[in-house]
Amino acid sequence: MKIGIVRFPGSNCDQDCYRAVDEGIGAEAVYLWHKSHDVEGCRAILLPGGFSYGDHLRAGAIARFSPIMREVIAFARDGGPVLGICNGFQILCEAGLLPGALVRNDSLRFRSHPVRVRVERTDTPFTSKYDDGDLLRMPIAHGEGQYVADQRVIDALEGERRVIFRYVDELGQPTEGANPNGSVRNIAGICDERRRVVGLMPHPERVVSKLLGTDGLGVFQSLIESLQATGSTAKQAEEAGDGPGTEAAEAAEASAP
């Protein structure tokens, strides 16, 4: 069960994502180069943090047009699970897979420190192992993490319960003081309408070890569990694959214990 990690020029959390998948949950991780036209049969795709293409123009604006993103967009449209972390979240917004945008932090400063986030929803492939309301401690490291969208979009996100993570204080309250970047409604992460594409600014892949904390491990454990449970993504893998026979192989893999 392969999980693809996209590498853009300027990605710098790709190795952390690789280790979170490889060592964190013992699944097969592969890098997908930005110039590639193939997701290589991966069952899920991670867009890591960093400064893809130097953040030129706007964060994520250029990465969005790379060849691999065309494949990632098709993969997501077919219902494949996609997680964008930090710069990956910015790319998902620029690509239109998630609504809204991430703009300069209200402090105008690059913020790099641990934050507390509350798990708002567990009905996504990346949060199912958590409980609603779980408080997690994860690092943030971004200059452009202020989530904005027009009122109509915000109402839809709240109404459809698509806010997945929120910045909160130690009591679990989404206070102004707990908001590191001025994000509207303390939003730290959201999902798409089908709840298969998730983006967040904090870095779960940096807290998957005893030394640094394990609060982010659940994101990756959730993914594996969801892939094992459904097996339905075999269809996307087959469609994204490069020839006949993949479907049978994937189906066999999916039904294996």
Place this chain on the structure above:
Amino acid sequence: MRFEIEIRVTPREGIVDPEGQTIGQALGNLGYSGVHHVKAGRLVRFELDADDADEARSSVDRMCEELIANPVIERYEVEIGSPETASP
């Protein structure tokens, strides 16, 4: 024909513009009173080959919508110079 294109991208109304706010604050600190609603943006300038100004305009509009501006947070203005004034 070659047209000189100038695109100004600014934050949309209602979208926070911390850079503009900071410039406004700094101007106040320097003693420049009466400065209001500072907006900071981006200027993109290039030359474009097109058959006529209309074609240039629609082509630049598409460029802006697709890449140069993010319509979610930004608005843009396009200025197209006459081809006579453009440098060869």
